[in-house]
Amino acid sequence: MARIFAYITHKGGVADDTALELAAAAAQIADGTAVTAVVTGSGAELEAVCAAVAAAYPEVWKVESPALAYPNAEVVRKALVQLLPAGSVLLLPHDTFGMDLGPGLAIKMDAAFVADVVAVAAVEGTTLKLIRQEFSGQLSTHVSCDIAAGAVLNIRPGVCKPMADGAAAGQIVDKSGELGDLSAGRQFLEVVAAEVGDVDITKSDVLLSVGRGIEDEENIEMAVELAEAMGADLACSRPIVDAKWLEKSRQVGTSGLTVKPKVYLAMGISGSFQHLGGVKGSPFMVAVNKNPKAPIFQFADVGIVADILELMPELTKKIKSA
Amino acid sequence: MEILVCVKRVPDTAENEFTINADGSDIDRDDLVYSVNEWDNYAVEEAIQIVDRVGGKVTVVAVGDEDSEEVLRREMAMGANDGLLLADPAFADSDGRGIATILKGAVEKGTYDLILTGAQSDSGAGQVGGMLAAMLDIPYASLVDSIEVVDDQSLKIGREIEGGNREMNSIQLPCLLSIQTGINEPRYVGIRGIRKVASVEIPVLGSAELGIGGAAVGSAGARVKRLDYFVPVLGAGAEMLEGSTEEIVDKLIELLKAKGGLK
Numbered sequence: 102m103a104r105i106f107a108y109i110t111h112k113g114g115v116a117d118d119t120a121l122e123l124a125a126a127a128a129q130i131a132d133g134t135a136v137t138a139v140v141t142g143s144g145a146e147l148e149a150v151c152a153a154v155a156a157a158y159p160e161v162w163k164v165e166s167p168a169l170a171y172p173n174a175e176v177v178r179k180a181l182v183q184l185l186p187a188g189s190v191l192l193l194p195h196d197t198f199g200m201d202l203g204p205g206l207a208i209k210m211d212a213a214f215v216a217d218v219v220a221v222a223a224v225e226g227t228t229l230k231l232i233r234q235e236f237s238g239q240l241s242t243h244v245s246c247d248i249a250a251g252a253v254l255n256i257r258p259g260v261c262k263p264m265a266d267g268a269a270a271g272q273i274v275d276k277s278g279e280l281g282d283l284s285a286g287r288q289f290l291e292v293v294a295a296e297v298g299d300v301d302i303t304k305s306d307v308l309l310s311v312g313r314g315i316e317d318e319e320n321i322e323m324a325v326e327l328a329e330a331m332g333a334d335l336a337c338s339r340p341i342v343d344a345k346w347l348e349k350s351r352q353v354g355t356s357g358l359t360v361k362p363k364v365y366l367a368m369g370i371s372g373s374f375q376h377l378g379g380v381k382g383s384p385f386m387v388a389v390n391k392n393p394k395a396p397i398f399q400f401a402d403v404g405i406v407a408d409i410l411e412l413m414p415e416l417t418k419k420i421k422s423a
Numbered sequence: 424m425e426i427l428v429c430v431k432r433v434p435d436t437a438e439n440e441f442t443i444n445a446d447g448s449d450i451d452r453d454d455l456v457y458s459v460n461e462w463d464n465y466a467v468e469e470a471i472q473i474v475d476r477v478g479g480k481v482t483v484v485a486v487g488d489e490d491s492e493e494v495l496r497r498e499m500a501m502g503a504n505d506g507l508l509l510a511d512p513a514f515a516d517s518d519g520r521g522i523a524t525i526l527k528g529a530v531e532k533g534t535y536d537l538i539l540t541g542a543q544s545d546s547g548a549g550q551v552g553g554m555l556a557a558m559l560d561i562p563y564a565s566l567v568d569s570i571e572v573v574d575d576q577s578l579k580i581g582r583e584i585e586g587g588n589r590e591m592n593s594i595q596l597p598c599l600l601s602i603q604t605g606i607n608e609p610r611y612v613g614i615r616g617i618r619k620v621a622s623v624e625i626p627v628l629g630s631a632e633l634g635i636g637g638a639a640v641g642s643a644g645a646r647v648k649r650l651d652y653f654v655p656v657l658g659a660g661a662e663m664l665e666g667s668t669e670e671i672v673d674k675l676i677e678l679l680k681a682k683g684g685l686k
Contacts, residue, residue, distance in 0.1 A: 173592075175562060197584045200542075201565045204519070204553030213646040214519065216548035234655065235546050237436040240443070240450065241655035246647045286562030286595040290579070295587030307684050313437055331679070332686025343605035349587060357587050364684035371436075385682040387675065388661060394440050396655070403678060404661030405671055412668065419672050420685065 114146035119194035121263035155271035174201035195255035212251030298350025312338035314369015372397025424479035462541025500616035511629035518645035523554035528633030556599035
């Protein structure tokens with residue numbers, strides 16, 4: 102079995118939740134082989150993350166360079182290609198960083214690549230049977246991947262139960278001395294923080310959230326009226342912001358805001374993992390969608406197969422008359 | 424600026440209910456509505472806007488069979504100057520690496536300053552752009568939601584990252600960017616626009632013209648193979664409310680009241 106590595110993303114000296122999720126996914130593949138965490142960065146933050154991660158991984162590779170202070174995927178790729186032995190298997194989180202890094206890294210390592218893995222179904226020798234989703238989560242597939250010559254596997258955040266912390270007293274190995282040239286054609290400049298809107302949906306108890314099923318900009322008014330009648334705040338899924346029908350500060354999802362309401366009413370939202378990744382705290386979720394196969398019905402507590410353009414006005418009228 | 428945009432013909436996820444065929448090997452494709460991959464449409468619009476600002480030419484390329492020609496023509500009707508179809512029976516069942524290998528063959532037949540792809544397509548992998556950039560050894564950035572041409576050497580780009588934040592980068596040309604939806608508002612294409620480009624010739628290149636050996640692409644070259652399709656069981660499933668609209672509305676109001684969803 103090839104050596105198995107997990108890349109640890111971190112921010113402000115704290116390892117991401119995916120650090121322990123990747124440990125769990127790696128353990129499934131490793132079949133008893135020790136898994137090594139790779140942490141890149143610089144300074145005190147890097148030290149803190151390495152120390153924390155050593156509680157879950159038997160070995161932690163510390164990779165320090167000023168060029169790695171911000172995780173620029175092009176620079177991280179160079180570092181990993183220099184450090185990882187031929188034929189390695191590397192696990193990455195399938196977030197905006199892993200999506201940036203994984204495909205190109207697999208080419209440079211001459212390794213197989215599987216994106217957005219939601220489960221490891223079976224391990225048969227050097228062949229993995231993995232589960233992925235296609236068509237915006239409407240269908241799942243099993244894929245086979247031969248990892249004999251190495252692999253980069255992007256694991257979807259939140260799908261693996263995190264490894265219990267504190268099991269290992271890992272050894273921290275400083276690999277910084279093995280780094281070579283890290284110059285890249287892409288330079289990180291700055292992070293621009295999200296715009297603040299007129300309503301802070303992250304604080305709302307009741308959210309009425311609209312998606313593609315609203316069909317037209319003029320129908321947004323229907324949702325505004327229902328939200329008013331309910332005493333709810335109005336939120337939305339990504340396509341509504343892409344179309345500029347509502348402002349970005351109302352977008353729920355991994356690329357928008359994370360909300361923790363008590364009640365979440367999803368109107369015409371199919372339920373992609375990017376959207377549901379932004380709904381935390383297990384709210385009472387009601388989903389209304391025309392498509393009975395919409396993935397959202399698997400997550401919701403209550404589902405209604407209906408056209409929201411017909412249901413919303415009825416609901417508004419009834420609430421107002423009550 | 425010479426821009427190449429890679430586009431794909433896909434079943435429209437908003438327009439279709441997907442069903443699986445009898446042996447689970449594929450989806451039923453007979454009655455599907457196909458269109459250009461949504462992300463690719465934003466990429467083409469962005470390319471056209473860049474050329475409008477700084478001059479140059481937009482070429483759209485697709486890997487597929489003759490059906491992909493309609494998608495190329497649609498993007499040409501938007502304003503792309505040239506189309507290029509990469510078709511060969513040997514390309515069937517390529518994995519992401521295989522598709523990137525085919526596209527690399529086409530890139531090397533031209534001279535491009537900028538290559539754009541959609542951030543992802545129907546398979547949800549978002550892999551071809553990053554692979555192609557690595558094969559070409561040019562800088563890459565994914566999930567790009569803004570492009571500013573600084574000069575003929577570099578771009579200033581924004582990337583979408585978690586929590587609604589954006590990561591700004593400087594990137595040297597030539598480079599490859601994968602485009603996120605929302606970066607612009609793709610223009611409408613009418614029947615008249617499509618008619619205008621209906622007779623424009625779209626060259627078709629196969630493995631011989633692209634200099635691609637059989638073992639690198641297609642089923643033989645795939646290290647990752649799809650085994651089946653199945654309907655996911657992701658959660659416990661919702662309790663479905665049924666009945667007349669009035670009955671459903673009454674039940675829903677009752678439930679919302681009980682859970683604190685009405686004030």
